[in-house]
Amino acid sequence: MTNIAFDIGGTYIKSAIVAQDGSLSHYQKVRTPVNHSDAIVKEVKKQLEAFKYQYQLEDIRVGISTAGAVNREQCKIAYANPNILDYTGTDFAAHLSPYVEKLHVYNDVDAALLGERTVRSDDIESMFCLTLGTGIGGSYYHKAFGLMTGARHRPNQIGNLLYDPETDTNYEQRASTNGLKRQLSDNGYPYLPIPAWFEMASAGDASAQNELKQWAEEVARGIAEIQIMYDPQEIIIGGGISAQGDRLLNLIVPQVKKYLPKDYGHAEISVARLQNNAALLGAVSRL
Incomplete structure (x- = not known):
């Protein structure tokens, strides 16, 4: 089992493999693309494929932290302000499910709170x-x-x-x-x-x-x-x-x-x- 985390902001997309002890490896940080034609989720998919094939990973589980209001059950952006073009309605499950065993998507502040809980x-x-x-x-x-x-x-x-x-x-x-x-x-x-x-x-x-x-x-x-x-x-x-x-x-x-x-x-x-x-x-x- 391999846990891969993504943190999608208005400026950067960060990603890393996260070990069970919370340590990060293979950390990456790229500019968030202008979101024409689902460019953001396509960038996440591209990075996920690279992780999978470069490191020969199986049983991949992905957690995503993102700007915007998130429907956590559907892994979909319920609402996003215009700062991120056409982000409302972005369906992470539809794009990523073929590559992962499990997928969680959280609003970025919710994700930060859950992270803080791990050290408290x-x-x-x-x-x-x-x-x-x-x-x-x-x-x-x-x-x-x-x-x-x-x-x-x-x-x-x-x-x-x-x-x-x-x-x-x-x-x-x-x-x-x-x-x-x-x-x-x-x-x-x-x-x-x-x-x-x-x-x-x-x-x-x-x-x-x-x-x-x-x-x-x-x-x-x-x-x-x-x-x-x-x-x-x-x-x-x-x-x-x-x-x-x-x-x-x-x-x-x-x-x-x-x-x-x-x-x-x-x-x-x-x-x-x-x-x-x-x-x-x-x-x-x-x-």
């Missing part, structure tokens, strides 16, 4: 994963029923929360990593990578500290909403910015209680441990 205690009853990146994604897991599904396969769309009519923006537009970049640009700062702003803040730069605190307050507002709606045992912050670790948590966590009723309490808030590999590992975690 089985005693955790419920978890919410919040990913901060170009946009904001969410996933909720409870031991009683597993991943939340939703009637139209698109639950936890938390980026649409907290609409502000004065600025005509929602949570995602203000609290994502892109939101932070936009905030810095609007305030007249020249472009610097986000990690550089954290370095400057740690070195005592008052402007960096103030800008990051302002952005972190927006993140905290959304976390308070998650707490009230889901009451999870743990909230995990993922996305590339999670690499900032305690520097990120120290900005966000103290501000969450400002947006909760007095003495309400909240989940343990942590950063993702697997970072870039979470979705790959999560995609094959249940094969």
Whole structure:
């Protein structure tokens, strides 16, 4: 039995063979093609065929993490925004079933949450994963029923929360990593990578500290909403910015209680441990 994982994003498709101990081999990363005539699923099929014949694999099981809302039972994209051309309706089962013994397809945040579960205690009853990146994604897991599904396969769309009519923006537009970049640009700062702003803040730069605190307050507002709606045992912050670790948590966590009723309490808030590999590992975690 061989587990192969794919992580399909708007920019790259990543793939690897995943061993039983969670280690990755034969890792690849290619540009996501413009999705004319099912180009994305055809690229996955091409890579899968290459894995099979190059390494003489049998009993192949495939897990896919992908952008978009996923019908997990049918292994089909139920809905995708226009950022990926003609992706809604993409049928992975129809294209890949002849090559695999088993196939699982997950929304990318669901896959990341499943990946994080592999490195956390089985005693955790419920978890919410919040990913901060170009946009904001969410996933909720409870031991009683597993991943939340939703009637139209698109639950936890938390980026649409907290609409502000004065600025005509929602949570995602203000609290994502892109939101932070936009905030810095609007305030007249020249472009610097986000990690550089954290370095400057740690070195005592008052402007960096103030800008990051302002952005972190927006993140905290959304976390308070998650707490009230889901009451999870743990909230995990993922996305590339999670690499900032305690520097990120120290900005966000103290501000969450400002947006909760007095003495309400909240989940343990942590950063993702697997970072870039979470979705790959999560995609094959249940094969």
